[in-house]
């Protein structure tokens with residue numbers, strides 16, 4: 049595992065950028081070079097958020113090429129479908145099943161596709177699709193705000209990196225009073241990957 | 243110790259290490275975080291200026307006084323500051339002066355893709371361009387040294403991709419950094435700093451000589467370096483393009499240019515002579531390429547690489563392949579982007595639930611036949627999107643008032659409504675308002691005062707009275723300014739009171755003989771002044787699926803699964819997690835089906 053491309057996607061306000069920050073930090077902590085790059089133009093106003101993380105002995109471009117992403121981590125169901133062609137055929141998708149309706153659906157005439165065809169589209173490209181209900185698991189851990197920790201837990205379970213490195217990188221980023229909740233959320237996320 | 247820093251954070255670190263005493267900026271993506279980071283360091287005065295020219299002037303004053311000073315802005319901000327910048331090159335500076343220009347190839351959050359390296363050529367001062375965060379830190383320090391060595395302003399050019407990418411930076415404090423003596427007494431140099439025509443004429447040849455001196459320095463300085471490899475292809479590149487070139491042409495020779503103006507022409511000439519095919523890989527305009535061609539050297543450049551938009555691994559690779567260059571294969575088998583198997587609806591940005599701009603746009607969107615909507619830049623630019631579609635022109639910050647004035651003076655039948663935010667009003671709204679009063683145009687100026695610079699992530703400004711470093715000072719109110727300009731008809735109105743907004747704007751449109759001003763007051767939901775109220779809910783018994791509430795464009799209002807039998811349409815429902823209880827949708831519902839809940 050000397051070269052890994054991650055793409056974190058979601059909707060503004062979901063914590064996508066923090067999660068990608070932590071993933072980049074883990075890359076450094078395990079002794080690799082790492083870069084991350086985000087586009088968050090209208091993040092605050094419910095737009096699409098994308099953030100690339102790359103690990104390698106030496107990283108050049110901070111963004112991966114379309115079709116070469118090893119792990120697509122989507123915080124929202126529809127966004128996974130929007131970005132799936134960035135995935136390397138046979139790559140892995142982690143998708144939080146939360147659904148956030150875009151304005152083109154609520155105000156416009158578009159429809160939010162049903163979960164089944166979305167998951168089918170993902171499976172058509174990915175070697176593995178991991179779905180999880182981040183909100184339920186985070187709530188179970190003690191706070192709805194730990195969704196991104198749950199998702200990082202799941203991601204860590206798929207990678208050949210020590211879990212402790214991830215857990216410490218997460219803990220360094222959260223206020224001390226949320227440390228324990230986040231440790232639980234992390235473990236729930238890991239356990240969610242069968 | 244290595245730490246992941248964004249390009250902007252690294253620029254701030256470098257400036258602090260370089261001993262910057264004063265920094266000023268007007269926010270603008272992707273430059274905003276530079277000052278936000280600098281403001282955290284001890285021993286620096288870091289300020290939000292009311293606009294970019296003020297920021298540059300203030301930093302210039304500090305540099306005339308002998309201090310190291312920095313001004314930061316997005317690329318189009320340099321246009322605002324350009325008047326001073328061009329002549330600051332003539333005056334030169336005493337303390338190091340660095341202008342950070344954050345360009346936006348790809349126009350992720352800008353009105354154009356201008357390449358600000360042109361300013362360095364235009365103004366005849368040096369420009370440095372880093373390729374990652376570590377270089378951003380080092381080049382910032384170097385920029386201050388260069389500025390003092392050659393007594394000139396230095397531009398540090400960043401781009402969105404650099405400013406908003408994180409890469410490892412050595413944050414160990416280098417020796418000798420940040421040891422400041424008290425500022426020496428002010429040294430008068432009117433022969434330099436008072437740029438009257440006689441002095442400008444004397445200075446001009448000195449400026450030309452200075453540029454030659456900097457170029458000579460650049461020929462041997464380590465900011466420009468050659469990474470020799472296979473010499474069948476040699477690539478000249480700079481900035482982020484270097485990263486793509488390095489990754490796509492492993493093993494080939496690269497001339498990496500850090501000083502992008504003036505170019506090390508001799509170095510390029512020598513490099514070109516030693517490689518079989520010379521390639522120039524630069525994002526946006528062919529600035530290096532034109533200078534290389536002017537030396538009579540043939541190269542591959544914009545004939546293959548994109549002139550428009552941001553470089554990516556994919557588009558640089560595709561261009562290189564087309565030109566028959568030995569580009570590395572992608573990490574995986576080439577995959578044509580398959581058309582997505584399902585129709586993925588777009589996710590456009592929208593005014594937040596509770597946004598104070600909503601009732602205003604809902605109101606004016608009904609007046610397409612009697613008003614012209616002269617827009618400006620801010621969150622309210624989203625007024626152009628459905629469901630409002632109420633913006634007819636938008637060019638640059640502050641332009642709304644001047645454009646409204648011009649179209650009316652030219653004889654427009656409709657009443658122009660200039661739509662401008664509070665931060666933009668202080669940035670560049672005062673002069674055109676004075677102009678409208680002076681020339682007596684019958685326009686309505688609607689100032690959407692949400693007590694923040696929201697679009698760029700929530701910065702303070704003169705209308706909020708709080709400084710970047712947290713001092714609370716004088717808040718400047720907008721209505722009294724308008725009155726002081728002699729405008730008779732000035733109103734303030736509650737942003738969430740639909741009827742008041744409508745009635746007041748109607749009155750304003752009746753005013754004859756000069757401009758009227760309506761200040762629509764309501765704080766952005768991300769400010770501490772915004773007051774949440776109990777969330778709204780839809781009484782499905784009363785809902786007739788008329789769709790009125792959808793036309794306020796609130797992301798909290800969703801289609802319910804329940805269908806109203808009479809028209810077969812979806813009834814509404816409200817997401818209680820998103821709703822802020824602003825009541826605007828309640829005010830448009832014809833059957834009073836939307837009510838405020840108990841508040842839990």
Ligand SMILES: Cc1ncc(C[n+]2csc(CCOP(=O)(O)OP(=O)(O)O)c2C)c(N)n1
Nearest residue numbers: 270319619620621663664665666695696697
């Ligand atoms: C010359 C220039 N400087 C900065 C920007 C970046 N920018 C876009 S809108 C905006 C300010 C918006 O504030 P305001 O007018 O108060 O509107 P709001 O977003 O709060 O609704 C800024 C700083 C720009 N586009 N052009």
Ligand code: SF4
Nearest residue numbers: 594597621696766767
């Ligand atoms: S950030 Fe503030 S001003 Fe901008 S859309 Fe949201 S509520 Fe409105």
Ligand code: SF4
Nearest residue numbers: 796821822824825827
């Ligand atoms: S009251 Fe209506 S318009 Fe206001 S935030 Fe709630 S749903 Fe949106």
